[in-house]
Amino acid sequence: MIELKNVSFSYPDGVRALQDLDLTLERGASVALLGPNGCGKTTLLRLLNGLIFPSSGEYRFNGDLIDRSALKDATFSKQFHRRVGYVFQNVDAQLFCGSVEDEIAFGPRQMGLDEAEISRRVDDCLELLQISPLRRRAPYALSGGEKRRVAFACVLALNPDALTMDEPLAGLDVGTQRRLLDFLVGLRRAKKTLIFATHSESFAAEIAEIRVRMEAGRIVAVER
Ligand SMILES: Nc1ncnc2c1ncn2[C@@H]1O[C@H](COP(=O)(O)OP(=O)(O)OP(=O)(O)O)[C@@H](O)[C@H]1O
Ligand SMILES: [Mg+2]
Numbered sequence: 001m002i003e004l005k006n007v008s009f010s011y012p013d014g015v016r017a018l019q020d021l022d023l024t025l026e027r028g029a030s031v032a033l034l035g036p037n038g039c040g041k042t043t044l045l046r047l048l049n050g051l052i053f054p055s056s057g058e059y060r061f062n063g064d065l066i067d068r069s070a071l072k073d074a075t076f077s078k079q080f081h082r083r084v085g086y087v088f089q090n091v092d093a094q095l096f097c098g099s100v101e102d103e104i105a106f107g108p109r110q111m112g113l114d115e116a117e118i119s120r121r122v123d124d125c126l127e128l129l130q131i132s133p134l135r136r137r138a139p140y141a142l143s144g145g146e147k148r149r150v151a152f153a154c155v156l157a158l159n160p161d162a163l164t165m166d167e168p169l170a171g172l173d174v175g176t177q178r179r180l181l182d183f184l185v186g187l188r189r190a191k192k193t194l195i196f197a198t199h200s201e202s203f204a205a206e207i208a209e210i211r212v213r214m215e216a217g218r219i220v221a222v223e224r
Contacts, residue, residue: 007057032204035214041197085160125153
């Protein structure tokens with residue numbers, strides 16, 4: 001499903017954040033990206049989501065080359081973005097609607113689903129993340145953990161094939177962490193592809209069957 005061949009990436013200011021990555025992930029894999037601050041986990045997730053593109057090398061998703069020109073095609077880009085969902089490390093960057101329910105409905109609406117299906121997905125996701133009482137609140141005025149739950153709900157509402165998450169449990173209380181962990185275990189059983197960056201070995205041990213260890217922009221080990 002995901003194939004990286006000799007991928008390197010440098011930020012415009014010259015910081016070489018990814019170097020010579022080779023990685024193949026099958027559909028249904030659950031993968032933890034582990035490594036110290038600044039090793040390239042977030043950069044790799046951004047690349048997998050088509051927000052940035054390899055400076056050299058190739059990224060293929062279901063066999064299709066993902067590069068700037070492929071994603072210029074609006075139809076292809078829409079299809080790709082509905083297959084791969086992303087919960088940001090900084091969720092503030094991801095929330096912009098006037099209310100939580102509009103925020104969750106936004107993606108499904110973009111996908112052109114009918115209003116009955118949209119409202120079913122919104123209700124399910126509110127329930128799952130236990131944020132129903134927040135549904136009419138403005139996302140920017142929520143606490144950090146509440147925002148993270150909303151961001152999660154937004155991505156789940158898209159029902160992507162692959163769910164990518166950047167430190168998804170950071171800043172959440174123990175109860176919410178537990179619920180999300182159980183939910184992710186369920187997604188894993190349902191053979192959704194899960195890829196997440198984390199600093200928690202225990203989270204990785206519980207959810208991931210593959211641990212990708214990074215250091216200074218390189219993959220130094222893939223443990224299966
Ligand atoms: N927008 C940017 N412009 C330039 N350099 C960047 C940018 N974002 C990240 N970097 C650099 O790229 C490298 C990888 O950063 P990245 O954010 O991918 O690390 P990370 O593994 O996610 O770290 P953390 O565990 O702290 O979240 C670091 O050296 C970082 O300083
Ligand atoms: Mg990061």
